[in-house]
Amino acid sequence: MNTLQFIRETGIEQFYHQWIQPRLRDKKAIGIAVAIALLYSLHRKITKPPANLRHLPWLGFYKYHKAILSNVTVDQFSRDITLPVMEKSSGAFLQPMVGYWIIQLTDPIAIKQLLQKIDIFPKSKINQGDDGSLMYRFIGGDNILMLNGDDWKRHRKIANPAFTRAMPVKLFGELTTTMFKAMDGLGKKIDVLDLFSRVTIDTIGKAGFGFDFNALTNRNSEWVENYDNVKEGMLDPFFLVFPTCDTTLLKWFPKRQKVHDQLTHFLEMLAGIIEDRRKTMKEARENGTEQLVEAHERDLLTLMIECEENENATLSNEELRRNLCIFFLAGHDTTAFTLSFMIYELAVNPEMQERARKEAIAILGDDPYDKLPDIEDTKQMSYINAVMKETMRLHNPVLSTTAREATKDCVLNGIFIPKGSLVSADILDVHRNPKVWTSPYEFNPDRFLPGGEAEQKTSAGTAWIPFSSGGRICVGMNFSLVEQRVILSMLLRKYKWKLPSDSIHANGLKTHGVAFGIISSTNLDIDFEKRY
Numbered sequence: 166m167n168t169l170q171f172i173r174e175t176g177i178e179q180f181y182h183q184w185i186q187p188r189l190r191d192k193k194a195i196g197i198a199v200a201i202a203l204l205y206s207l208h209r210k211i212t213k214p215p216a217n218l219r220h221l222p223w224l225g226f227y228k229y230h231k232a233i234l235s236n237v238t239v240d241q242f243s244r245d246i247t248l249p250v251m252e253k254s255s256g257a258f259l260q261p262m263v264g265y266w267i268i269q270l271t272d273p274i275a276i277k278q279l280l281q282k283i284d285i286f287p288k289s290k291i292n293q294g295d296d297g298s299l300m301y302r303f304i305g306g307d308n309i310l311m312l313n314g315d316d317w318k319r320h321r322k323i324a325n326p327a328f329t330r331a332m333p334v335k336l337f338g339e340l341t342t343t344m345f346k347a348m349d350g351l352g353k354k355i356d357v358l359d360l361f362s363r364v365t366i367d368t369i370g371k372a373g374f375g376f377d378f379n380a381l382t383n384r385n386s387e388w389v390e391n392y393d394n395v396k397e398g399m400l401d402p403f404f405l406v407f408p409t410c411d412t413t414l415l416k417w418f419p420k421r422q423k424v425h426d427q428l429t430h431f432l433e434m435l436a437g438i439i440e441d442r443r444k445t446m447k448e449a450r451e452n453g454t455e456q457l458v459e460a461h462e463r464d465l466l467t468l469m470i471e472c473e474e475n476e477n478a479t480l481s482n483e484e485l486r487r488n489l490c491i492f493f494l495a496g497h498d499t500t501a502f503t504l505s506f507m508i509y510e511l512a513v514n515p516e517m518q519e520r521a522r523k524e525a526i527a528i529l530g531d532d533p534y535d536k537l538p539d540i541e542d543t544k545q546m547s548y549i550n551a552v553m554k555e556t557m558r559l560h561n562p563v564l565s566t567t568a569r570e571a572t573k574d575c576v577l578n579g580i581f582i583p584k585g586s587l588v589s590a591d592i593l594d595v596h597r598n599p600k601v602w603t604s605p606y607e608f609n610p611d612r613f614l615p616g617g618e619a620e621q622k623t624s625a626g627t628a629w630i631p632f633s634s635g636g637r638i639c640v641g642m643n644f645s646l647v648e649q650r651v652i653l654s655m656l657l658r659k660y661k662w663k664l665p666s667d668s669i670h671a672n673g674l675k676t677h678g679v680a681f682g683i684i685s686s687t688n689l690d691i692d693f694e695k696r697y
């Protein structure tokens with residue numbers, strides 16, 4: 166039978182004449198058919214990775230976005246969504262974003278190679294969000310976190326010495342005693358997220374900008390209120406998934422517009438701090454009084470402005486302002502969340518809390534008054550340090566590094582990365598990767614004691630990277646670690662604490678923030694009992 170006969174005998178011809186031919190004259194039907202075809206091809210395009218990335222396993226597009234929009238907890242996200250894909254992969258998987266895919270690395274050696282090759286893998290512009298969006302206006306543009314190449318080196322050259330010289334241990338201790346006074350007025354049950362957010366805002370204010378935000382002493386601080394609204398706005402998954410609503414269509418969202426206005430006010434207040442500082446420094450220079458404060462107690466902004474003059478590398482007021490935004494965001498929430506998660510873990514593991522307390526008492530004594538640790542004391546806190554490291558392994562506030570863009574075809578520990586693709590070090594998943602850590606969901610600080618599991622892991626690659634690694638490692642790492650040691654050791658001496666029986670975290674810590682990549686929590690109330 167030839168094709169013509171086949172068509173006639175099977176009834177296809179009749180079907181064509183009766184059904185298709187008349188409808189071909191109907192323009193509406195053609196329009197619908199074309200729209201369906203286009204939608205189908207669009208659906209395939211956005212839900213399936215491009216052909217050159219299909220050698221890697223991927224997270225389901227709808228599953229991922231449904232989880233994001235329903236504000237899934239980090240634990241559910243890692244156990245139900247990334248873990249099954251990670252187990253199938255050999256150290257990398259694809260994460261679907263709106264309009265593009267990111268390679269997430271979960272293999273420590275591949276991560277090490279990625280983070281060392283900063284010239285081959287510069288930071289992608291995609292991190293900054295859409296021009297004009299809340300995120301772009303706050304943390305985008307030319308700043309130390311986002312820039313690449315010589316521009317980034319100029320910023321880092323100015324920030325590095327400031328961070329090395331400024332280790333205001335005394336200030337950390339003094340602010341902790343102010344925090345204790347604030348705790349006296351809060352009763353037994355205290356929301357530690359709010360408490361630590363306030364103490365770390367005041368720390369970055371004083372140590373970073375030489376400015377008193379009064380977050381601990383004034384519960385209605387304009388700074389805190391403004392910043393909290395902006396932060397909440399940035400974390401809103403709706404505007405992350407539909408960024409046009411945050412820019413072109415903003416006028417249709419009056420509530421969002423109000424958050425933009427608050428950000429404008431916040432940025433103006435930061436610009437004011439810089440102008441005042443330049444003015445006071447100029448006056449001090451003219452009066453010959455500028456060296457009266459010790460270098461390690463001078464604030465980062467002052468040190469950066471001084472450094473500009475000494476290193477012959479300048480930052481404009483606008484660049485300084487943009488960096489202050491990064492220090493503000495990166496410099497306090499991350500530490501506040503880490504402290505809160507640590508207090509939680511010690512609340513649900515009382516024997517670990519007691520062990521950490523014994524160490525604090527052995528170093529600082531047990532006299533019934535606040536003892537401020539000095540830098541040498543903080544170096545002796547090996548168990549407290551292990552508790553901090555294990556908290557950052559299991560609950561690191563930063564989910565993954567910002568995305569890098571491959572400038573050429575590359576192989577990272579056997580994983581092929583095609584030129585032009587976006588790639589990140591997946592901090593959450595490498596820290597919970599069962600091929601890397603034994604019982605990764607278990608909180609066990611002993612891993613980080615001398616001779617523990619961590620020593621073998623880190624030597625093999627980059628299995629513990631809460632602060633990233635390589636040339637673009639967090640510039641505030643030591644600042645944060647010393648701040649954490651001071652606050653935790655002083656708390657351990659003064660208080661015992663436990664999780665209230667009605668806590669929403671009774672069955673495990675509930676953290677959120679997968680969409681934005683910075684992890685937080687809510688209602689983290691803890692019962693504190695004074696020891697003196």
Ligand code: HEM
Pocket residue numbers: 309310311321369373491492495496497499500503561562563565566567568630631632633636637638639640641642644645
């Ligand atoms: C627990 C506390 C902290 C954590 C977990 C943390 C984490 C990180 C991570 C993962 C990065 C790398 C981002 C990337 O390359 O994509 C980073 C970079 C950075 N962090 Fe932190 N950070 C913390 C505290 C701080 C503090 C206290 C400051 C400043 C006061 C700070 C300032 C910065 C800056 C400026 C960068 C960009 C460095 C560069 O690209 O040269 N961070 N941080």
